[in-house]
Amino acid sequence: QVQLQESGPGLVKPSETLSLTCTVSGGSISGYHWSWIRQPPGKGLEWIGYIYDNGNTNYNPSLMSRVTISLGTSRNQFSLNLGSVTAADTAVYFCARHFLGTWASWFDPWGQGIPVTVSS
Amino acid sequence: DIVMTQSPDSLAVSLGERATINCKSSQTVLYTSNNMNYLAWYQQNPGQPPKLLISWASTRESGVPDRFSGSGSGTDFTLTISSLQAEDVAVYYCQQYHSTPFTFGQGTKLEIK
Numbered sequence: 087q088v089q090l091q092e093s094g095p096g097l098v099k100p101s102e103t104l105s106l107t108c109t110v111s112g113g114s115i116s117g118y119h120w121s122w123i124r125q126p127p128g129k130g131l132e133w134i135g136y137i138y139d140n141g142n143t144n145y146n147p148s149l150m151s152r153v154t155i156s157l158g159t160s161r162n163q164f165s166l167n168l169g170s171v172t173a174a175d176t177a178v179y180f181c182a183r184h185f186l187g188t189w190a191s192w193f194d195p196w197g198q199g200i201p202v203t204v205s206s
Numbered sequence: 207d208i209v210m211t212q213s214p215d216s217l218a219v220s221l222g223e224r225a226t227i228n229c230k231s232s233q234t235v236l237y238t239s240n241n242m243n244y245l246a247w248y249q250q251n252p253g254q255p256p257k258l259l260i261s262w263a264s265t266r267e268s269g270v271p272d273r274f275s276g277s278g279s280g281t282d283f284t285l286t287i288s289s290l291q292a293e294d295v296a297v298y299y300c301q302q303y304h305s306t307p308f309t310f311g312q313g314t315k316l317e318i319k
Binding site: 121130131132133144146147148180182185189190191192193194196197198199 | 207244246254255256258261267299301303304305306307308309310311312313
């Protein structure tokens with residue numbers, strides 16, 4: 087059974103870069119699309135972007151200028167970099183797999199999520 | 207972007223009664239090529255990631271109780287819980303996967319009356 091786990095710093099200073107890693111266990115990254123999704127405190131869900139196993143990416147236009155999603159050096163990891171962060175980027179960040187072997191899919195499974203606070 | 211709008215924002219229902227949550231998309235999420243609606247429903251409990259309940263607007267995920275059902279097509283969708291149980295208290299989200307950027311409804315908070 088595929089499981090995902092987010093990792094990274096829980097506190098980032100304003101104007102700096104938020105960097106998170108998602109580690110996939112129980113399965114391979116190959117053949118699937120993988121997304122980052124975030125949820126500000128007490129608010130709804132926002133899709134950030136996805137990456138395919140060949141490195142192709144697709145980002146939410148609302149964040150595109152600041153986002154990079156990349157494959158990790160380990161074949162079972164992928165990462166999120168979000169630059170020039172502000173307090174508005176404070177959120178729980180989730181990684182998730184696209185269930186189907188295509189980009190047009192619901193998300194399942196999800197990682198547990200990692201809370202990230204932007205503050206000096 | 208496809209805007210997903212849920213109604214109501216919150217809902218209080220008595221145990222054993224029916225709960226109905228609506229989701230409207232600003233554009234169709236139906237692909238005519240395969241006649242499938244690219245619409246999912248999730249349940250989220252505090253401190254947890256969303257849990258998939260329904261895909262393709264009406265296909266219940268394995269292990270999801272059959273009191274949960276999804277219906278609708280095109281731009282109007284409904285999640286129905288036929289007989290509310292205490293463990294169904296949660297926030298529910300619809301999500302379209304018809305086109306990027308993927309978008310979610312704002313969520314509906316379901317409580318016990």
